[in-house]
Amino acid sequence: MIIESKKIEGKNIKWILRCPTKNDAAELSELRIKIDGETENLDRESGEGLLTPEDFKKLIYEDSMAERTLFLVAEVDGKIVGFTRCIGNKLSRFRHKAEFGICISKEYWGHGIGKVLLENVLMWADATGIEKISLTVVETNTKAIQLYKKYGFVEEGLLRKDRIHKDGNYYNTVIMGRLLNK
Structure with missing residues (x-):
């Protein structure tokens, strides 16, 4: 689905929230590799599960x-600095x-971009009639967990020793969900 672009004035920053176009594919491919290498909060290490520009072109087309x-990007001064994808389930029992997940370049953390991406995903989900939206988050990412709880997500489960980080230690993954606001 495609939504209308929005100009956002955030914490000390102005940016654009929009859906990506095929012209963004190469930039998104590079950004995903960069973000994966900046944090242990995501599932992949840099270069794992690689999505090429062609892969992104296909995703952008199919998502539109x-x-x-819903696929949204955050653009600052003509440069994509983050994105989110919310994917509806196609199986009848889970329709x-x-x-969804959110990725933001580390240099843009703390500017409220994640909050705006989340708010727009939730508004879209509610308007689309999606009754339940879920995500997973590493247990040590307490800022993200607090943000999700603020927007009505609850912890539904804990996957123990679910992931191994570069430090060689195991970490738990929190499963969170939010029901449609009726």
């Missing part, structure tokens, strides 16, 4: 056509659900 999928 799908009713229950009421969607999952």
Whole structure:
């Protein structure tokens, strides 16, 4: 699905919230590798699960056509600095659900970009009739967990020793969900 672009005035920063176009594919591919290498909060290490520019072109096209999928980017001064994808489930028994994740370049943390991406995903999900939206987050990412709780997400489970980080230690993953605001 495609939504209208919005100009956002955040914490000491002005940026644009919009859906990506095929012209963004190469930049998104590079950004994803960069972000994956900046933090242990995401599932991948830099270069793992690589999405090429062609892969992103395909995703952008498919997401723009799908009713229950939303792909948004955050653009500062003509440069994409973060993105979110919310993917609706296509299986009949789970068609009421969607999952999403948010990635923001470390240099843009703390400017409220994640909050705005989250708010727009939730507004879209509610308007689309998605009854449940879920995500996973590493247990040590307490800022993200607090933000999600502020927007109605609850902890639904804990996957113990779910991931191993570069430090060789195991970490837990928190499963969180939010039901449609009716």
